[in-house]
Amino acid sequence: MSDCLFCKIINGEIPSTKVYEDERVYAFKDIEPIAPYHVLVVPKKHYSSILDVENNDDIVSYVFSICVKLAKDEGFDEKGFRIINNCGDEGGQSVHHLHFHLLAGKKLSWEA
Ligand code: 5GP
Numbered sequence: 341m342s343d344c345l346f347c348k349i350i351n352g353e354i355p356s357t358k359v360y361e362d363e364r365v366y367a368f369k370d371i372e373p374i375a376p377y378h379v380l381v382v383p384k385k386h387y388s389s390i391l392d393v394e395n396n397d398d399i400v401s402y403v404f405s406i407c408v409k410l411a412k413d414e415g416f417d418e419k420g421f422r423i424i425n426n427c428g429d430e431g432g433q434s435v436h437h438l439h440f441h442l443l444a445g446k447k448l449s450w451e452a
C-alpha cells in the first residue's frame with residue numbers, strides 16, 4: 341500500500357526506531373509512548389485491520405509470539421505487560437495497517 345504510513349515505515353521510507361525485524365514482522369518504538377516501554381509490532385504484509393485476517397492465517401499468533409519474546413527479552417515476564425489491538429473508529433484505531441501495541445514498564449491503568 342503506497343500511501344500507508346506503516347508500510348512506509350516497514351520499507352524504510354519513513355524513519356523509525358526498530359527493536360525487532362524478521363521476514364514477517366517489524367517492531368518499532370511508538371512515537372507517542374503511553375508507557376515507559378511502548379512498541380508497535382506490525383505484520384509486514386498490509387492488513388487494514390484485524391478484520392482482514394482470515395481464519396486460516398496464523399499472523400496473529402505469530403505476532404503474539406514475537407510480543408512475548410520481546411517482553412521476555414526486556415525482562416517484563418516477571419512484572420507483566422499488555423498487548424493491545426485497536427480496531428475501527430470506536431476501538432481507537434488511527435493507523436489502518438494492522439498493529440499490536442506492546443506496553444510495559446509501569447502499573448497500567450484500565451478504562452474504556
Ligand atoms: P492506533 O491508534 O492505530 O491503535 O495506534 C497507532 C499508533 O501509531 C499510535 O500509538 C501512534 O502514536 C503511533 N504512530 C503514529 N504515527 C507514527 C509514526 O510516524 N511513527 C511511530 N513510530 N509511531 C507512530
Ligand code: ZN
Nearest residue numbers: 344347386437
Ligand atoms: Zn500498510
